[in-house]
Amino acid sequence: MDTLIKRPEHSTEYKRIVCVWEMGGNLGHLANLKFFIDEALVRGHRVSLVARQLQHVSTLFRDQDIDLWQAPFLTLPFDEGLGPLVSYPEMILTQGFANSDQLHALVKAWDNIFSRLNPDLVVYDHAPSALIASVGQKWKKWAVGSGFLIPRTDLPFFGVFPDVPKNTQNTQRLKTIDKQVLSIINSVLETRSLPQWQSLSYWFQQCDSQLLTTWPEADHLGARDYGRYLGVDVSMRGAQPHWESPLKGQDEKQRARKPKVFVYVNRFEGLQRLLEALSQSADVIVYCKNVSPNMMKNLRGAVAFSEQPLDMTLLLKSADYFITNGNHGTSAQALRVGLPQMIIPLQREQMLMAMRVKQAGKGVIIRPNLEDYSGAIRKLYLLQPASNSKPRVEPLESPSARMAIAQEYQLLGM
Structure with missing residues (x-):
């Protein structure tokens, strides 16, 4: 049985930490958030997890003292004729929200969750509409995930994928997508009496920290000189591999x-x-x-x-x-x-x-x-x-993701 991690009984000035996962469908999103949740619990904070998929939560968080919520999300029809996606905004259009009515519904659902939880810090793992619902809010914000899920904001087009050929057709496609997504977001911001965005970059630039759960050489979008690389955690264990050829008759x-x-x-x-x-x-x-x-x-x-x-x-x-x-x-x-x-x-x-x-x-x-x-x-x-x-590979020596996360909490006085 997993060791129970909970708030220390003597903790009286705890903070409310909310970890959210909105899009994507594998255990990696929960694994990313686990390190932030474990550290928050050790520090005596109250933690809520708002997850897209609940069926795997017990795999990683069994017996942990966290509040569990279902994340709002939409399931959009897949367009097989679209071809390879060219950017993060296009991925959101096809998998997250396709118009202002859909985004408005998602944002209202997030409003209800955040209102109930009253967070001091929100940790976002692939949570685009949750980030939009957080615009103008005073809580601290951390965006976490691999390079693929934290789009580059220092390129001619926001979140463009690095293998997209540079030609007139793709340039026009990227411009059209950016304009469409920006219009959808600004339509929702207007209903909330919030300033209009001039660029999609604010989507992630509003965050206090961008924490990349990778190394520079493994960043899907190429190494960047902003944000913080935490590395890939290598502490999770499994069964021992047995290199024995099953073929009979081999010496x-x-x-x-x-x-x-x-x-x-x-x-x-x-x-x-x-x-x-x-x-x-x-x-x-x-x-x-x-x-x-x-x-x-x-x-x-x-x-x-x-x-x-x-x-x-x-x-x-x-x-x-x-x-x-x-x-x-x-x-x-x-x-x-x-x-x-x-x-x-x-x-x-x-x-x-x-x-x-x-x-x-x-x-x-x-x-x-x-x-x-x-x-x-x-x-x-x-x-x-x-x-x-082949020379034997020594055990991985990389900065500890757990230590880096602890430092991030310390920087916020948490």
Whole structure:
């Protein structure tokens, strides 16, 4: 059972800390907020968590003394003909709110929550409408998240994605999107008797701190000279990886010559073909949360499947190669220690992460539906010698995210 973290009984001058998560759909958002919540509780503050998805809260916050609220959000229809998104504002238009009526409803819902909670500090993880509801409010504001979720404000277009080609068509598209989103926001601000925005940059510039849960080299949008990089937390533990080839008839020397490849992906069309090709040359451990029983049966004896998350620190020290979809936490840690990666992006954020790894000379990017993966595997092996000549990676040495968060609380006198 997790250790109960609660307000000390002697605490009489606690502050009210509200952590909010509005958009996105994986455990990473809650994991980001956990460090801020843990530190607030240790300091004796009262904490409320307003979360988009409640089903995973007990995974990270079991027995913790926090107040739990459901976050308001909209589920918008997906336009398959839109093509790759070009900017943060376009992502919000397609996934957050598409008109002033929708934004007005979201802001009113946030008003009710904030009025009840009366915060001294709000920590925002991918919470665009919550930030708009906070305009003009006196509480302290921290924006937290990976580089993808805290848009750049120092570029010609707010939150433009770095791989968007610079041409007349995209320039016009970006201008149109910015104008549309700015009009929606200003329409809502007008109903609240608040000054009109001249630029979308105020969306995040209103925050007292922008706290990036990544490293500069793993920032999806490129390293920036403002905000604070907290790093990626590496303290979460899992099962110990066992690098033992399941193939019978192999002696120790044969296994020692095989590169060790860790595969951490969501299921995609070509996954079985990839694993079959890998098993011909590598010692393979696979963690895939939605792998089918048939695939496991078909590959039994060729690769090792793990039914639970594995200890990332041990994997970074023992594996020779990673294969992922480009999920930020895993790819950033592998990049930090120089571990070569094959990345198979399934969505926009993952593609931007894959590009950062490739730009560093540590990755190959491939499509998820190749008929033959042998060529891609050969390209991966070219990035680094096999395990018998690869220097062992020392444990990650990075500034502690927990210490940095503690310093941020201290700066606010909390």
